[in-house]
Amino acid sequence: MADLVVYGSPVSPFVRKVQAVCIEKGVEFETDAVNVFDPPDWFREISPLKRIPVLRDRSIAEEGIPGTIADSSAICGYIERKHPQVPLYPADPFAYGHALWIEEYADSHLAATGGLGIFRPIAFAAMQGKEPDLDTARACWAEKMPPILAYLDGALGDGEFYAGDALSIADITVTTCLMQLSLAARLPLDAYPALAAHLKRMQARDSIAVPYAKAEAFIRRSVPEPHDLA
Ligand SMILES: N[C@@H](CCC(=O)N[C@@H](CS)C(=O)NCC(=O)O)C(=O)O
Structure with missing residues (x-):
């Protein structure tokens, strides 16, 4: 046990x-x-x-x-x-603070904006047997998400990770919160190349892919495929 x-x-x-x-x-x-x-x-x-x-x-x-x-x-x-082995918080003080900030930004702003504006109007509606509210989701994608995605794209710069030179809680949190939206809708990230590349790298990790597959199997019963918000 x-x-x-x-x-x-x-x-x-x-x-x-x-x-x-x-x-x-x-x-x-x-x-x-x-x-x-x-x-x-x-x-x-x-x-x-x-x-x-x-x-x-x-x-x-x-x-x-x-x-x-x-x-x-x-x-x-x-x-x-x-369990300090495989540290997921940077040792450098500033990188540590930055990781916590990105974690908080994703946990609060990204999750709330995308959760209320995209995931819930589509997935909650579908789970209750209702039509998805695509108008709300499309308005959120067009108006509220661009500054958030631009910030997360810019915060990566040329780096592979959000804080320091290794995987941290920041990378994990941005990815799990962003992928919440892909349970409900397609997320074209062409305008955010650093974020798109980061997401692709993160999706290849078992830590992201395995739990997400379980969420996806559940959601696909009511949302057979992600909606197009364009
Ligand atoms: N800040 C909390 C947020 C947790 C949260 O909002 N969880 C949602 C599910 S994604 C929840 O339990 N919602 C139920 C409710 O608000 O009634 C954390 O990071 O654990």
């Missing part, structure tokens, strides 16, 4: 972020499915904001609030300290 249990679903980009960190580090973990929209009482107790993911470290405590951490950023920081 693994010490680490991730409560949630790979359909969440924040759950996939935690899974990616574990996979990159070679840390054993289990994922326990929780329907966050109708969670059991025990989950409400450990997730005060009623959100996924929540991590349990069974080596700390096997039930109740002790041994649990809510919020993907807190969880990934914990896993980094507990």
